[in-house]
Amino acid sequence: MLHEFDPEALSYVDDIYLTDDEILQHLRRVSRIVVGFADIGYKFNFKKSKIAFLSVIFLGYELSSEGKSLAPHFLEKCALLQPPNTVRKLQSLLGFLNFGRTYIPDYATRIKPLYELIRPNFSSTFWTIEHTHILRELQSDLLAVKHLHTRDNKTHLVIRVIPGAVGFTYVTFNEAETVPIAYKSHLYSAAEQRFAQTEKIRTAVQMAVIKERPLAQGQRIVVSPVPALEAVTKASVPNSKALHPRWIQWATSLTATDVDYVFDPKL
Template sequence: MPFGLTNAPASFQNLVNDIFADYLDILVVVYLDDIMVFSSSLDEHVKHVASVLQRLRDNNLFAKASKCVFHASSVEYLGYVVSSDGLKMDSSKVQQILNWPQPKNIKALQSFLGFANFYHCFIKNYSKKISALTSLLKKDSPFIFNEEALSQFQILKEAFTTAPILSHFNPSLPTIVETDASDYALGAVLSQVNDSGKHPIAFDSCKLLPAELNYEIHDKELLGIVWALKRWRAFLLSLSDSFEVLTDHCSLQYFMSSKVLTRRQARWEEFLSEFHFILTNAQAGWPLYQMPCHVRTTCTQRGGWISSARILKIFINFSSEMKFSSQDSFQES
């Protein structure tokens, strides 16, 4: 295939996807000419590698031995280090971030943030950590690298040295989504629990849009949940059981006294109806749907776990009878 053609990468990716269609995400991951074969045991791996090489040969494609690594427990792949433990950052790229000089202009700052953003999924509350830096990129904003910007620049660099290993997602394990909303940003953590405890799968964050900055706090909190579930929808819909959402939901008691949802809230409710999760107070550990007896009966009649959309509807339907605070409910439980 000639180099330099606009559609060459896409065409080649379609080719390898067709070649390995029945292997993809089962024993092989392919990005253009980077092929990673994974297996649960050495004996199985030998068979998988042989199958992949034979499939290439059958399609007149051949791997170059000098560019191959066989039977490795840890490999560098697309800027990450992949092992049985999970995903971690390439140490050479982390070192580049640590050695990055203080940006002197907008172009230099854009280069730094563009490079650092590649690993944003390893950094908790990444958007919050770079808020002062991104504000310098606004149109017609003077580039003044003040103490706040310098502090965030150093804090971000230090965050890369303490970033955890991100575990591989397992649909059979208990799953937790932690969300938080500040005045100007959203943050979330996807975690799973195994025999050794809770381990992060991914971190994510984003700055609120100008219109979203005007939302009431309860809408920002709910937006944080909706946004996180959208980000990890593919993971969460693959679960065989309900998952847990941890949030400071005290502000969500607004829905207990609201008999009518706004159009925006109604759209969120429709989206949330796809999922089955337990909404829990992150500080108290109190499940949001553990309500008085007559409400629990309603939940039980609907088959044990209730959907997230039903949680909001129960808030509204029983608002005239409940009239209790999160603190009171926790004490009664």
């Protein structure tokens, strides 16, 4: 319904967010939305609304012309994080860190040792100096981040894939921008851990495209830097471990008409 009044506005439950470079255009859009909902019997709580602000807090993030930043209250809590001494506190800590995961490269691999501690009988004796080191590094990274960009649906979506030994990271960008939209990471399954490196790359590329296709919002997706995957077959990969159905999935994904695969380390 909101998009009938303003196709570019964002919403979550009963919150609406819209942004403009010019104040009069912004106020016209706000007026159109308010009048549109009033005509069908809805009212806005203007005491809780923020109109024509340079930045706002939306879904736990601070949004401004620079992009999307972690909200001040999140950073204040982050600065006070301490090692947990109960399983409930451990789970709470992991949930808190997960909120900022899109700001941290290779998050899934780095957080893995802390997740391995989850067990009913967890106590502070399971927590070691190494775990504290991991926590402090993640904490430091979150406190140091500036901002991420939001998606510009008028440009191509660029996905940069960075495969690793036990998992992979991919970074999303608006075309021609250097500030990321988000960092995403994933651990390989036990079966995928045994894959040849080429198979791991194909796993990473396919998953990144599937997960980020909605973010492209109808624009083309450019994936880089990947080798010429079309020429790669199961028979051509030494020590291939992936089963034939997986290879069929990979071959099918390469026929998608909305994705370009390029080998360009600069992207």
